[in-house]
Amino acid sequence: MLGLQKQISLRALNSFGFDSVAERYTEITQKAQIPALIDYCQEHALPCLLLGGGSNLVLSAHVPGVVARIRLQGIEVISRSQQTVRVRVAAGEPWHETVSWLLDQGFYGLENLALIPGTVGASPVQNIGAYGVELKDRVTAVNVYDTLQRQFTQLSPSECQFSYRDSLFKSVEPGRYIITSVEFELFLTPDHLVLNYQALQETCTTLAGSLAITPRHLFDAVCQLRRSKLPDPATLGNAGSFFKNPHVNEVKFQALKQTFSSLVAYPEGAGYKLAAGWLIESCGWKGKQFGQVGVYARQSLVLVNYGGGDRSQIEALALQIQDAVYSIFGVWLEPEPRYYP
Numbered sequence: 228m229l230g231l232q233k234q235i236s237l238r239a240l241n242s243f244g245f246d247s248v249a250e251r252y253t254e255i256t257q258k259a260q261i262p263a264l265i266d267y268c269q270e271h272a273l274p275c276l277l278l279g280g281g282s283n284l285v286l287s288a289h290v291p292g293v294v295a296r297i298r299l300q301g302i303e304v305i306s307r308s309q310q311t312v313r314v315r316v317a318a319g320e321p322w323h324e325t326v327s328w329l330l331d332q333g334f335y336g337l338e339n340l341a342l343i344p345g346t347v348g349a350s351p352v353q354n355i356g357a358y359g360v361e362l363k364d365r366v367t368a369v370n371v372y373d374t375l376q377r378q379f380t381q382l383s384p385s386e387c388q389f390s391y392r393d394s395l396f397k398s399v400e401p402g403r404y405i406i407t408s409v410e411f412e413l414f415l416t417p418d419h420l421v422l423n424y425q426a427l428q429e430t431c432t433t434l435a436g437s438l439a440i441t442p443r444h445l446f447d448a449v450c451q452l453r454r455s456k457l458p459d460p461a462t463l464g465n466a467g468s469f470f471k472n473p474h475v476n477e478v479k480f481q482a483l484k485q486t487f488s489s490l491v492a493y494p495e496g497a498g499y500k501l502a503a504g505w506l507i508e509s510c511g512w513k514g515k516q517f518g519q520v521g522v523y524a525r526q527s528l529v530l531v532n533y534g535g536g537d538r539s540q541i542e543a544l545a546l547q548i549q550d551a552v553y554s555i556f557g558v559w560l561e562p563e564p565r566y567y568p
């Protein structure tokens with residue numbers, strides 16, 4: 228039922244394109260396989276890596292235990308009111324194609340998150356976000372298999388403990404839950420556009436011309452902006468933003484602002500979120516290459532694999548950047564992707 232295969236290359240299954248081999252590999256296409264997977268891993272005392280699109284992972288050359296790629300499929304409408312619609316999307320559906328399909332149906336609200344690689348099932352793990360919208364803004368429930376209680380169950384958004392690029396699944400109880408589907412509440416009217424970012428507003432205005440901006444313009448603008456800034460993993464290995472934007476309190480922000488007048492930061496809660504890309508660029512790292520890896524020339528927040536790079540090289544580069552930023556700004560950058568194992 229699990230159809231385990233041995234010594235399977237994960238090179239095409241991680242967006243860094245690292246040469247990585249799974250000791251055992253299986254694909255989960257039905258929910259019924261999940262309890263069997265957990266039983267197998269516990270019986271043989273094996274670690275299990277859940278794999279979606281591999282776009283937020285830094286894999287070692289050898290991945291021990293079992294790699295289970297989640298390929299559950301299906302999108303269904305659960306309920307509909309005059310203004311909104313609730314949909315359930317299976318974990319293995321590709322994220323961007325789902326956003327595009329929902330838009331085609333006239334179900335609006337996820338356009339700002341267009342073109343983020345990966346699967347729907349991984350989207351709650353780090354509460355994906357872009358251009359002023361986070362997954363948590365549209366999620367009504369996350370359906371999971373709880374490996375501790377050994378049962379399928381449903382978690383509410385508050386139980387998921389979503390925060391900036393984080394959740395219950397990523398840092399509170401990593402590995403406990405296998406996400407099987409995600410439920411969203413979306414708008415049926417096209418008047419809930421989030422256009423907080425100046426570049427996004429401008430691109431939408433250009434695309435719309437003399438017409439009112441629609442969700443389709445927003446979707447197209449997000450795709451256009453992302454394509455101009457981020458490398459396509461199909462041609463240049465990367466995991467998107469490698470570091471989170473660090474949060475500092477008011478006192479720290481004011482001290483930094485006095486020394487570095489061009490500091491880029493946004494008010495957030497009781498403090499400020501600093502633009503990690505600006506911090507890295509200010510340390511002179513933009514576009515630098517170290518062996519087969521480096522810092523992307525058009526966006527310092529993105530670390531890239533030029534081909535033949537591996538986890539240890541990315542890890543060493545990330546550490547050098549963290550040290551440099553810390554020594555100048557006194558701020559420690561936290562990586563966004565997960566190193567495994």
Ligand SMILES: Cc1cc2nc3c(=O)[nH]c(=O)nc-3n(C[C@H](O)[C@H](O)[C@H](O)COP(=O)(O)OP(=O)(O)OC[C@H]3O[C@@H](n4cnc5c(N)ncnc54)[C@H](O)[C@@H]3O)c2cc1C
Nearest residue numbers: 277279280281282283344345346348349355356406466467
């Ligand atoms: C070019 C590029 C741009 C990006 N832009 C953004 C962005 O704008 N915003 C953003 O937030 N992220 C961004 N990312 C990061 C990444 O795409 C997201 O985090 C995405 O949600 C990861 O999905 P995935 O399926 O590839 O997950 P994977 O990398 O396969 O897995 C990520 C984590 O989730 C776990 N996981 C996977 N599936 C499940 C499941 N079904 N149940 C439980 N756990 C699971 C894995 O074990 C792992 O810990 C970008 C990445 C790239 C390469």
